[in-house]
Amino acid sequence: ETNQYPTNFDLPAVLHVLKPSADFGEEARSILGDIQTPRKGKDAGDHPPITPMKLGNRSDFDRDTWRVYEFICRHFMGTVSKDLKYRVTTAKLSVGMETFSCTASVLIDAGFTKVMTWSAFGKDEPQPPFVQGTQVAINDVRLIESQTGPPDYLTESELITLMEEHGIGTDASIPVHINNICQRNYVHIENGRKLMPTTLGIVLVHGYQKIDPELVLPTMRTEVERMLTLIAQGSANFQDVLRHAIKIFKLKFMYFVKNIDSMDAL
Numbered sequence: 001e002t003n004q005y006p007t008n009f010d011l012p013a014v015l016h017v018l019k020p021s022a023d024f025g026e027e028a029r030s031i032l033g034d035i036q037t038p039r040k041g042k043d044a045g046d047h048p049p050i051t052p053m054k055l056g057n058r059s060d061f062d063r064d065t066w067r068v069y070e071f072i073c074r075h076f077m078g079t080v081s082k083d084l085k086y087r088v089t090t091a092k093l094s095v096g097m098e099t100f101s102c103t104a105s106v107l108i109d110a111g112f113t114k115v116m117t118w119s120a121f122g123k124d125e126p127q128p129p130f131v132q133g134t135q136v137a138i139n140d141v142r143l144i145e146s147q148t149g150p151p152d153y154l155t156e157s158e159l160i161t162l163m164e165e166h167g168i169g170t171d172a173s174i175p176v177h178i179n180n181i182c183q184r185n186y187v188h189i190e191n192g193r194k195l196m197p198t199t200l201g202i203v204l205v206h207g208y209q210k211i212d213p214e215l216v217l218p219t220m221r222t223e224v225e226r227m228l229t230l231i232a233q234g235s236a237n238f239q240d241v242l243r244h245a246i247k248i249f250k251l252k253f254m255y256f257v258k259n260i261d262s263m264d265a266l
Contacts, residue, residue, distance in 0.1 A: 002041070002042060002043050002044045002045070002046055002047060002048060002049060003041035003042055003049050004038075004040060004041035004042055004043045004049065005038055005041075005048065005049060006048060009048070011035065011038070011080055012032060012035060014051055014052060014076060015028045015029075015031055015032045015035070015077070015080070016028075016032070017052065017053075017054060017055050018052065018055060018073060018077070019032070020055060021055060021057075021073075022057070023058070023070065024070070024073060024074060024077065024115060027074075027077055027114060027115045028077060030114075031077055031080055031081055031115075034082065035080050036080050036081060036082055037080075038079045038080055039079075046170075046171065049076075049079075050072055051072070051076050052069070052072055052073045052076060056069050074115045074116055074117070075116060077112075077115040077116075078112040078113075078115050078116035078119075079112075081111055081112035081114065081115060082109065082111040082112065083109075083111045083112065084109065084110060084111035084112060084113050084119075084121060085107075085108040085109040085111060086105050086106060086107050086108055086121060087105070087106045087108055088103060088104070088105050089103065089104050089105075089106070089127055089128060090102070090103045090128075091103075091128035091130045093130075093136070095138065102128050103125075104124075104125035104126060104127050104128055105121075105124070105125050106124045106125065106127065107121045107124055152194070153190070153194040153195055153196050153197075154194070154195050155192060155193050155194050155195070156178065156189065156193040156194075156195060157193065159178065159195060160174055160178075162218075163177070163218075166218040166221070166222045167222050167225045167226065167229075168218055168221050168222060168225060169225070178195075181201070185198055185200055185201070186198060186200060186201035186204065187201050203263075203266055206266055207262070207263040207266055210262050210263070210265070210266070211255070211256055211259045211260075211262050211263070212252060212255060212256055212259075214252070215252065215256070220248075224245060227241045227244070227245070228241070
């Protein structure tokens with residue numbers, strides 16, 4: 001998705017629109033006095049970055065719609081704000097052949113997080129009370145054995161990010177893909193927009209992995225999307241790509257049907 005402003009985009013004009021806001025007008029006026037050039041983003045050729053077009057008030061929206069509008073406004077202001085600055089101090093201690101370290105971070109300038117409050121720095125951490133060459137007494141030595149835990153279920157936003165990284169789908173089709181796997185009872189959405197696989201979804205994936213692992217890897221769909229992009233750019237012939245794709249999926253379908261009995265072992 002495009003997140004790069006066109007060179008002729010009037011950034012100050014948008015801030016002037018937001019100045020009268022009772023919720024973030026003060027921030028908009030402050031940024032106007034020291035507006036920063038946004039970082040160079042990506043131009044996907046679809047549409048300009050999402051930006052506020054007119055001033056809205058809380059009374060104009062229901063609760064959730066206001067949250068979306070406020071997020072768009074604050075995100076825009078964050079893109080033309082100063083960088084967040086903080087100082088990191090790391091203390092390293094040598095004990096015999098082992099080296100241990102502790103790190104503390106202290107905020108210097110909140111920068112863009114003054115408006116993008118959900119990305120706020122948090123609390124300053126206590127500075128390690130050491131200077132170079134300090135010797136300290138060791139009070140206790142323990143060897144602790146533990147295990148790493150399994151990762152949590154993907155959230156909807158994390159899945160969208162992974163699909164974008166692998167070039168799967170577009171802004172318009174990604175929500176459709178997610179809706180399809182929900183409607184087909186492969187996953188259901190839990191609190192926090194987490195996607196929890198159902199028994200049907202788990203068995204289906206394990207079956208595909210047993211017969212043809214490529215069917216559950218993103219590589220095949222990524223390749224199809226890449227070929228579609230070549231068609232759009234005029235670098236590939238539609239009919240050639242269509243025949244190639246049908247041939248691959250036909251062969252995979254025939255192989256899957258031939259080995260379908262492997263599903264019974266699950």
